[in-house]
Amino acid sequence: MSITETSRYISLILRHKPETIGITLDEHGWANVEELIAGVNKTHPLTMDLLEKIVMTDDKMRYSFNEDKTLIRANQGHSIPVDVELEEVVPPEYLYHGTGEKYVASIDKQGLIPKSRLYVHLSSDTDTALKVGKRHGKPVIYRINCKTMVEHGYKFYRSVNGVWLTKSVPIEFLSKTPMGVQNTTIPPG
Structure with missing residues (x-):
């Protein structure tokens, strides 16, 4: 092995x-x-x-x-109910979610949902989101308007390995990021 x-x-x-x-x-x-x-x-x-x-x-x-x-x-990614003692953190204005093109229709209809996991996983930069998206086929990157989500009462957490987590992201807070854009690195909150 x-x-x-x-x-x-x-x-x-x-x-x-x-x-x-x-x-x-x-x-x-x-x-x-x-x-x-x-x-x-x-x-x-x-x-x-x-x-x-x-x-x-x-x-x-x-x-x-x-x-x-x-x-x-x-540190995160559980599908079983555990509390990994995440502290609520104010996120940067934008975070990113990388996925495969095959999931776009579903995401555009219902937003980002955790499916079998406890949280939706988000990245602080487009490079990381692109790597995640490539694992699922032809990559698509969504930008999440976290500032507005927080204003609407949504909570965000950051795991010890830097992955941003939230319970869901409704479609009104999502926009697709054009491929080939400059890397947008956001310093940790």
């Missing part, structure tokens, strides 16, 4: 299906590290050293340890 395959398997467990290896997550999404290693080892070789390497080198910074590394959790 490659480190990437093991990381994806851990992501599946910590975000969606802890029961796959017979563990449970607490209300904040934390799993016992020893139980996780033992459970993963049934199908994928995993040691504490490898788990630490996965956490430290994951390009999306998907995971966090507690201070003494006895607990681990996914």
Whole structure:
């Protein structure tokens, strides 16, 4: 097994299906590290050293340890009900959402919804949104008018790995960003 395959398997467990290896997550999404290693080892070789390497080198910074590394959790992207203790943060004026062209008709009809996840994931710049969109086919980038959303009572959160989260984005706050525009980097809120 490659480190990437093991990381994806851990992501599946910590975000969606802890029961796959017979563990449970607490209300904040934390799993016992020893139980996780033992459970993963049934199908994928995993040691504490490898788990630490996965956490430290994951390009999306998907995971966090507690201070003494006895607990681990996914930072966001859960489809199971957990409270990862996100603090409400005032977002920048605009954030971005990258998707595939095949989803445009649905988004233009119902806005951005979390589907099986707890939150809609947003990016602070068009480059990141473009990378996300490419994972879903021909990319399309939406710009979200966060300033107006906040004025209408919508809440935003930022996970420890910098992904912006909100419960939904109605169509009136969305506009498509033309492809090929200059990168728009927005400093963290």
